[in-house]
Amino acid sequence: MVETATFGAGDRSHHDAAHWTCPHGRHVGQGCVACYDAAVEPDPALPLWAAVVWFTSPRPIPIKVLHDVHRHDRHFAIDQPSTPLVFLLTGQARAAQGVEAVACLVGFLLQSRGTIDDFTVFEVRATRF
Numbered sequence: 001m002v003e004t005a006t007f008g009a010g011d012r013s014h015h016d017a018a019h020w021t022c023p024h025g026r027h028v029g030q031g032c033v034a035c036y037d038a039a040v041e042p043d044p045a046l047p048l049w050a051a052v053v054w055f056t057s058p059r060p061i062p063i064k065v066l067h068d069v070h071r072h073d074r075h076f077a078i079d080q081p082s083t084p085l086v087f088l089l090t091g092q093a094r095a096a097q098g099v100e101a102v103a104c105l106v107g108f109l110l111q112s113r114g115t116i117d118d119f120t121v122f123e124v125r126a127t128r129f
């Protein structure tokens, strides 16, 4: 099962707004620290998701920070595919729904404030294993 969404592009983003709101009432594009915390020690019975978040940053993210992400969180990684200031954050999380896995991943960006000051999420994907 794959769930995808693109934000800020046409009517579809309105339709998706409710679907892409986590149980804490946060839109996934904003991220959710509660979802992030919940995924740190998840119920092993919950399904495992591969979540992908594309985001832009107003400033380049230092290579050192990108490498540090790998150390901090077991399956989390930030890559810079090709376009300047466009980044790809990938990670695995256990959650009841895909929206929570994505909110968790963006929550990681919130936790990284200081190294990643600002970001704008424009596309997400959650794939259930």
Ligand SMILES: [Zn+2]
Residues within 6 Å of the ligand: 022, 023, 024, 025, 026, 032, 033, 034, 035, 036, 103
């Ligand atoms: Zn949440």
